[in-house]
């Protein structure tokens with residue numbers, strides 16, 4: 001083994017031991033942020049991950065536990081997964097007006113909202129831009145009902161059958177970052193990744209609110225703390241790839257960022273779980 005390899009293994013080993021010790025003692029570990037500064041980020045637990053076959057008999061029980069979980073590679077039957085990333089697919093809907101958010105890269109805040117045509121947005125998103133453009137929480141599926149056919153999937157139907165759907169949203173962008181917030185309190189979120197990868201940081205509804213720097217009025221569910229560099233308490237972390245889903249239970253705080261530089265596409269449904277008798 002070369003000297004370089006030995007050093008590399010020793011380094012990986014040291015990191016593993018540090019993480020294990022920190023986990024055992026529930027200590028905080030230091031990690032380096034993108035800008036090179038050190039930050040104190042407490043250990044995050046991995047979001048549990050299940051496959052469709054495991055879920056088939058336990059779906060109700062797991063949903064009603066109100067704990068988050070990733071559903072691995074179980075939405076690959078969704079036509080959007082092959083259709084939406086293909087170069088020209090959205091051309092046919094080019095003229096539809098949509099809203100986008102524009103903000104500086106990495107800003108842990110919602111962007112300024114602008115209106116544009118879907119065609120222009122899709123062509124903007126093929127370019128490397130000095131700012132972030134995000135078609136966030138778009139009612140695209142209601143505006144273009146034809147697209148609803150693309151997000152049909154047996155498992156989506158099964159999950160939504162456990163409650164009543166309130167609304168759905170489409171998310172298309174690059175290098176996106178959604179700040180920490182919680183959705184309307186009564187609603188569970190079924191989130192499906194169509195293209196690219198997204199990382200989620202989740203915190204349970206009981207997280208310490210002091211220090212969250214919450215907004216006012218309709219922004220009182222949104223924090224201006226950057227949970228990617230700042231420790232706000234124990235949380236859960238996980239990544240979804242195309243074909244994966246995630247359940248965000250009602251009231252759970254979440255911040256979401258895309259991974260890599262590729263076009264990223266997702267869709268989600270907010271639904272109210274039917275209470276169990």
Ligand SMILES: O=C(O)CCC(=O)C(=O)O
Nearest residue numbers: 171176178183191256268
């Ligand atoms: O994908 C994102 O950027 C945010 C998703 C989100 O916040 C949600 O589905 O409630």
